[in-house]
Amino acid sequence: MSAKEFRYSIALDRAGRATADGQAELDLDPAWTPEHLLLAGLARCTLQSLRFHATRREIDFVAAAGASGIVTKRETDGRYAFVDISVEIELEIQPRPDDLEDLLSKAERDCFVGASLVPAPRYIWRT
Numbered sequence: 001m002s003a004k005e006f007r008y009s010i011a012l013d014r015a016g017r018a019t020a021d022g023q024a025e026l027d028l029d030p031a032w033t034p035e036h037l038l039l040a041g042l043a044r045c046t047l048q049s050l051r052f053h054a055t056r057r058e059i060d061f062v063a064a065a066g067a068s069g070i071v072t073k074r075e076t077d078g079r080y081a082f083v084d085i086s087v088e089i090e091l092e093i094q095p096r097p098d099d100l101e102d103l104l105s106k107a108e109r110d111c112f113v114g115a116s117l118v119p120a121p122r123y124i125w126r127t
Contacts, residue, residue, distance in 0.1 A: 006112070039067035039085070042113045042121060046087055050107035054093070057103070061093040067121075085121040087114070093127060100127065 011019050018026045028037075043065040054061055070084040097103055104125050108114060114121045 035069065035071060035082075038082075038113075039069055042085070042111070042117070043067045043087055043089075045111040045113040046089065046107060046123070049109075049111040050089075050091075050104070052110070053103055053106045057097065059093060059095060059097060059103070061091055063089055063091045065089045082117070083119065085117060085119060086124060087121050088124045089126065091125060091127045096127075 009021055011022070013019075016028060016030075018028060020026070047063055047065055050061070050063070065087060067085065067087045069082045069086070071080055071082055073079065074081050074083060093100070104123070108121075108123050
């Protein structure tokens with residue numbers, strides 16, 4: 001049996017407007033660099049992953065997230081890249097599960113964006 005496949009696409013027109021999978025136009029302010037978009041994607045993906053696992057357990061939450069990263073020359077190859085990435089999440093969760101650490105670990109593990117990054121993101125959870 002084959003693994004599920006999730007496909008995504010974006011398009012940027014000549015004016016800099018983006019569309020997701022051919023719809024949902026997004027007119028990005030020039031302040032939003034590709035690096036900011038990667039960090040935003042990581043934060044959203046982490047919360048989406050948490051929502052998936054929490055919903056399966058009939059747990060509700062509200063959360064706010066932020067992400068930051070450092071880009072500089074890597075020592076290994078001299079190329080500019082993210083060398084440090086962190087995600088901070090403020091979380092209110094009801095009911096609070098006894099195995100909260102397990103739930104948060106699954107949210108980190110199953111975020112496709114975070115799982116794709118080198119270096120791996122550091123996650124800071126405040127509950």
